[in-house]
Amino acid sequence: MRTLELEIPDWPGHVAGQHVDVRLTAEDGYRAERAYSLASAPGEPAVITVERLENGEVSPYLTQNVRPGDAFEIRGPIGGYFVWRPDDGGPLFLAAGGSRIAPMRAILRHRRNSMSEVKARLLYSSRTLEDVIYREELEGEEVFHTLTRAQPPGWTGYSRRVDVDLLREVAWPPEHGPLAFVCGPTSFVESVAAGLVEIGYPPGRIKTERFGATGGR
Amino acid sequence: MKKETDTSFVSRGFRGRRRDAAGDPARVPPGQSVTRDFPVLSAGPTPHTPLDRWTFSIEIGGTLRTWTWEEFRALPSEPVTADIHCVTRWSKLGTAWEGVSVDTLLAEVDHDASYVLAFCDGGYTTNLPLEDVTGGKAWVVYTFEGEPLDPEHGGPARLLVPHLYFWKSAKWVRGLRLLDEDEPGFWETYGYHMYGDPWREQRYSGD
Numbered sequence: 017m018r019t020l021e022l023e024i025p026d027w028p029g030h031v032a033g034q035h036v037d038v039r040l041t042a043e044d045g046y047r048a049e050r051a052y053s054l055a056s057a058p059g060e061p062a063v064i065t066v067e068r069l070e071n072g073e074v075s076p077y078l079t080q081n082v083r084p085g086d087a088f089e090i091r092g093p094i095g096g097y098f099v100w101r102p103d104d105g106g107p108l109f110l111a112a113g114g115s116r117i118a119p120m121r122a123i124l125r126h127r128r129n130s131m132s133e134v135k136a137r138l139l140y141s142s143r144t145l146e147d148v149i150y151r152e153e154l155e156g157e158e159v160f161h162t163l164t165r166a167q168p169p170g171w172t173g174y175s176r177r178v179d180v181d182l183l184r185e186v187a188w189p190p191e192h193g194p195l196a197f198v199c200g201p202t203s204f205v206e207s208v209a210a211g212l213v214e215i216g217y218p219p220g221r222i223k224t225e226r227f228g229a230t231g232g233r
Numbered sequence: 234m235k236k237e238t239d240t241s242f243v244s245r246g247f248r249g250r251r252r253d254a255a256g257d258p259a260r261v262p263p264g265q266s267v268t269r270d271f272p273v274l275s276a277g278p279t280p281h282t283p284l285d286r287w288t289f290s291i292e293i294g295g296t297l298r299t300w301t302w303e304e305f306r307a308l309p310s311e312p313v314t315a316d317i318h319c320v321t322r323w324s325k326l327g328t329a330w331e332g333v334s335v336d337t338l339l340a341e342v343d344h345d346a347s348y349v350l351a352f353c354d355g356g357y358t359t360n361l362p363l364e365d366v367t368g369g370k371a372w373v374v375y376t377f378e379g380e381p382l383d384p385e386h387g388g389p390a391r392l393l394v395p396h397l398y399f400w401k402s403a404k405w406v407r408g409l410r411l412l413d414e415d416e417p418g419f420w421e422t423y424g425y426h427m428y429g430d431p432w433r434e435q436r437y438s439g440d
Contacts, residue, residue, distance in 0.1 A: 040244040048249050049264055049322065073250045081246050088244045094437065096423035097276055202273045206385060209278035219278045219355060226274050 018079040022062040030054050032126040033099035033119045036092035050074045055118035057125035067115035098225045106134035107188045111208045113141045113200020121150050139186050160186040180211040190216035199225040260316050262431035265324040273385045280354035280405050290408035297342045308333045315395035318431040332374030335366045346411035351392050354405040359418035398429040
């Protein structure tokens, strides 16, 4: 996992939840493009977090080869649906699976920076503690971790895949009129979104961003 | 069709992995990669409408024509094999579907509309020119690879318009609204291209 801070000339700023398309060009003109969510809040420098995928084409380059000062092409910011502005209200229930914590971090930082009174809870599912990113920073927020593959000794958080019972315990009750954002691998998003509907969230108050297998990133 | 690049911008040290695009670059639009998976990308939870409440309608102002699930399944259907291209850059070649041609559905109504807006369970919509859903270019499909279409992939029925980016192949479709003018649907309102031709890489508005 690597965090890259991007200096983008004429950057118009972004809304929390948006992403950028990164385009790499090889010497012979071959190009590859991938989307990465911005992990920083509006007003902060643009930051993306890249997870190196085993069979990835772009992620190994961005996590291992790129050096400070390197340049690549960016398109964005992109996205108008999976975004949050303080006027959208809450309370917010954010659920992130794996490395898809970036848009949630952007939303939480924006909430804090703008001194919004909107309450937020984050459910963060990871395989192991080592996979949790932005851990210390998130400790200041109301976070519920679940580690699905292995837990350290003395672990007091959840240790299973998210299910309806877990959601009942951590999600805002539907009577509070919450707004939910769910991001992660398809199976995670499907089960969380369906679980929230089951506990009474109106489907229109659940925003999802899924990343199924895309043939390599 | 290769897109002209206006810069000689090179990413230092990037080699990439030139994929064998299933052996036939003519089938893969620019910027796409072939996958054997079938990714799911949708906005919001998967809707589940029971079949005894499912209908498909053609509307123009009011409802012109409606079919129940039984009536819809009794319509003439045909197999369709198509390459599909998602705006998020994956393509899946030779996908096999079965369903009813939109020509069959529109033959039942009298109209002179130029555009359609597909509307769906969960509130999703997408807009298309009429000529892009007629002449054998579009279907409402309910079978994928010989099995009933999975809810995650749009079941019980979705629109299939393979020559455009796959967000135009609206999942959980419940009807077509006939319009005189083009009107942006869900993703189009959020900045995606009004038309969405993968061969011209029309991903976002302004492309």
